[in-house]
Amino acid sequence: MKIVDSADGGVAGSTESYVEQDGLPAPRRYFAWATIMVGLTLAVLDGTIANVALPTIAQDFHAPAAASIWIVNGYQLAIVVSLLPLASLGEIYGYRRVYLWGIALFTVASLGCVMSTSLNMLTTARVIQGFGAAGLMSVNAAVLRYTVAKDRFGAAIGMNAMVVAGASTVGPAFAGIALSLVSWPWLFAINLPLGLLTLALGWRSLPESHLSPQKFDWISAALSALGLGLVVITIDSVGHGLDWTIVGTEAVACVGSLVLLVLRERGRARPLLPLDLLQIPIFSLSIGTSIASFAAQLLAFVSLPFTFQVVMGFPPEQVGLLMMPWPAAIAIVAPLSGRLSDRFSPAILGGVGLVLLALGLFALGILPKHATPLDIAWRMALCGVGFGMFQAPNNRTMVDAAPKARSGAASGLLSTARLTGQSIGAALVSLLLMKLGMTGANWALFVAAGFAAAAAAISMTRLAV
Numbered sequence: 001m002k003i004v005d006s007a008d009g010g011v012a013g014s015t016e017s018y019v020e021q022d023g024l025p026a027p028r029r030y031f032a033w034a035t036i037m038v039g040l041t042l043a044v045l046d047g048t049i050a051n052v053a054l055p056t057i058a059q060d061f062h063a064p065a066a067a068s069i070w071i072v073n074g075y076q077l078a079i080v081v082s083l084l085p086l087a088s089l090g091e092i093y094g095y096r097r098v099y100l101w102g103i104a105l106f107t108v109a110s111l112g113c114v115m116s117t118s119l120n121m122l123t124t125a126r127v128i129q130g131f132g133a134a135g136l137m138s139v140n141a142a143v144l145r146y147t148v149a150k151d152r153f154g155a156a157i158g159m160n161a162m163v164v165a166g167a168s169t170v171g172p173a174f175a176g177i178a179l180s181l182v183s184w185p186w187l188f189a190i191n192l193p194l195g196l197l198t199l200a201l202g203w204r205s206l207p208e209s210h211l212s213p214q215k216f217d218w219i220s221a222a223l224s225a226l227g228l229g230l231v232v233i234t235i236d237s238v239g240h241g242l243d244w245t246i247v248g249t250e251a252v253a254c255v256g257s258l259v260l261l262v263l264r265e266r267g268r269a270r271p272l273l274p275l276d277l278l279q280i281p282i283f284s285l286s287i288g289t290s291i292a293s294f295a296a297q298l299l300a301f302v303s304l305p306f307t308f309q310v311v312m313g314f315p316p317e318q319v320g321l322l323m324m325p326w327p328a329a330i331a332i333v334a335p336l337s338g339r340l341s342d343r344f345s346p347a348i349l350g351g352v353g354l355v356l357l358a359l360g361l362f363a364l365g366i367l368p369k370h371a372t373p374l375d376i377a378w379r380m381a382l383c384g385v386g387f388g389m390f391q392a393p394n395n396r397t398m399v400d401a402a403p404k405a406r407s408g409a410a411s412g413l414l415s416t417a418r419l420t421g422q423s424i425g426a427a428l429v430s431l432l433l434m435k436l437g438m439t440g441a442n443w444a445l446f447v448a449a450g451f452a453a454a455a456a457a458i459s460m461t462r463l464a465v
Contacts (some may be wrong), residue, residue: 023149024207031205038198039103040140040160041167042191043133046110047075050126053184060184061119066268070123073236078130079137080232080419081225085216086138087412088272092216095139095146095408096206100199102135103408107195134375136151137415141399142407146207151342153400158338158392165330166309173320206246210405212270220272221276230254231420235427274402283401285458286394287413291421292455293354293390298425299448300326300361300383302408306433306441308376312369325377330391336439338392346393348461353389354456358449360386365445386452390459397462425451 023171024032029389049074058068109132112125141157148156178187234250265271301323308314308322337349360383367375395414402410428447432440 023152028145028205031074031201032207032352033159035198035202035205036144036147037094037159037163038194038201039099039136040163040196042103042106042198043137044164044167045171045174046129046133046188046191048073049175049178049187050075050169053175053179053187056179057119057122068119071119074123074127075130075133076419076423077229077232079134080416080423081229082131082134083138083274083412083416083419084228084274084409085221086134087408088221088270089216090139090142090209090408090411091212091270091405092214094211095142096202096210098139098408099136099143099206100202102132102138103195103198103202104132105129105135106132106170107192107199108132110188110191110195114185114192116185129265131400138412139408141395141414142209143206145399145404145407146209154341154346154392154396155335155339157396157399158253158335158341160393161334161338161388161392162331163360165327165384167326169398173324176320184381190414209407210302212405214270217272219265220261220264223257223264224273227261228255228416228420230257232423235423236430238427238431240297242412261301268356270406270409272409274406274413277402277406277409277413280401282462283398283410285436285462285465286398286401287417289350289354289390289394289455289458289462290398290417291424292451292458293357293387293394294418294421295425295428296357296448296451296455297387298422299429299444299451300364300425300427302426303432303441303444303448304364306438307367307445310438312367312371312443315317319372320382322373322376325380326384326387330388332347333385333388334392337389338396341393341396345463346397347459349393350390350397350459350462351456353386353391353393354452354459355381356386356389358386358452361449361452366441366451390455394459 023029038163054068054071058064059073061068065137073449086098086102106129109125112124113129116122116125140160144156144160145153175187230250230253234247234254237247237250238396261273262275265273265275268275270276278287304323308319314322337353342351361380363382364376367379398414399407399410425448429441429444432444432447434440
């Protein structure tokens with residue numbers, strides 16, 4: 001069925017009349033939901049296992065550690081620059097099509113990773129894999145919105161958050177065990193059967209969606225990719241302490257690209273950069289909350305391993321276990337908070353959760369040097385409970401605030417906000433470590449608590465909207 005938005009805002013079907021549905025009927029709904037969760041697991045697992053495998057890959061290719069970082073950075077950068085253009089393509093050609101093409105590209109690129117014989121070949125395959133991951137991430141929430149009934153959408157978003165947290169928890173442990181048994185290419189080989197399974201399930205079950213009659217704006221897509229890509233590159237350059245002339249040039253090019261994009265997009269009915277959605281107060285406030293909270297999370301996630309291993313003296317094999325209570329708590333709390341967001345104000349749920357996150361981060365910052373694993377575990381769990389309370393309701397609010405036909409733009413901006421916050425957090429840790437040494441790792445936790453408190457304040461202001 002082809003569903004096209006008509007000029008007056010209605011819907012016209014080219015082959016048959018379209019009847020607006022509140023989600024898919026069972027059992028198709030369950031297969032579609034399974035497709036979304038397996039695809040999300042693929043994207044998250046691939047990021048976490050690649051991080052763990054970096055030292056092994058660098059050693060295998062006799063490459064410097066700094067060069068191997070681009071196996072991760074190239075993947076992340078490809079996702080950032082393509083999220084909004086792919087979300088726009090989803091509105092024009094259908095979210096289902098973009099999602100399936102993304103999974104297909106991700107799976108083929110995974111085969112390229114398995115067969116790589118040099119670091120350059122692997123990095124190229126990872127960049128292509130990033131574009132595939134962006135295909136499913138850019139429209140993930142939009143596809144879910146067409147899959148489940150409106151009164152179940154909060155619970156569905158909560159389940160998505162649980163899957164992300166679960167994959168984040170399992171990924172490092174899985175990679176560590178796998179690398180002790182097999183060579184690193186097998187870490188990417190696991191994507192092949194899962195990718196094919198996702199394709200098979202999705203082909204039969206994923207929903208159709210409204211289609212926009214607009215043409216794809218290649219110039220806006222290029223400006224978006226350049227501007228958002230330079231946001232990440234500039235932040236990374238600051239974190240690595242590059243010459244300020246380089247940083248300044250990158251920043252000017254970044255701002256110039258984004259200004260040109262805004263000028264070009266202003267006044268358009270369906271802009272690629274969703275200025276129309278950012279004019280909705282609750283949407284823009286939710287975006288601000290998301291950026292600040294993910295900055296807080298990454299400030300902690302990047303700095304804590306240094307604190308645990310270098311400052312406190314825990315062996316490397318225990319560091320991963322010490323990090324687990326946070327994502328494990330998210331996996332438990334996120335589905336519950338998602339269900340609660342169907343009944344209670346997401347602003348209050350998110351605000352309370354972010355206050356708990358700020359308290360947990362502050363408690364981690366004042367840990368004694370000889371803290372026990374139990375001292376660390378309850379603080380990490382408190383952070384996870386707080387983040388889990390915030391994440392699902394906030395994501396639900398962002399997507400719900402957008403008109404259904406603009407779900408793709410909302411979904412793309414949701415992922416863009418998350419990655420921007422993460423990039424800011426990681427860069428700030430690099431800057432603090434460079435300026436203050438290992439003391440910077442501890443200061444990063446207090447900075448993270450500040451970001452979480454700011455996010456809580458932004459979240460609570462949504463009550464007045």
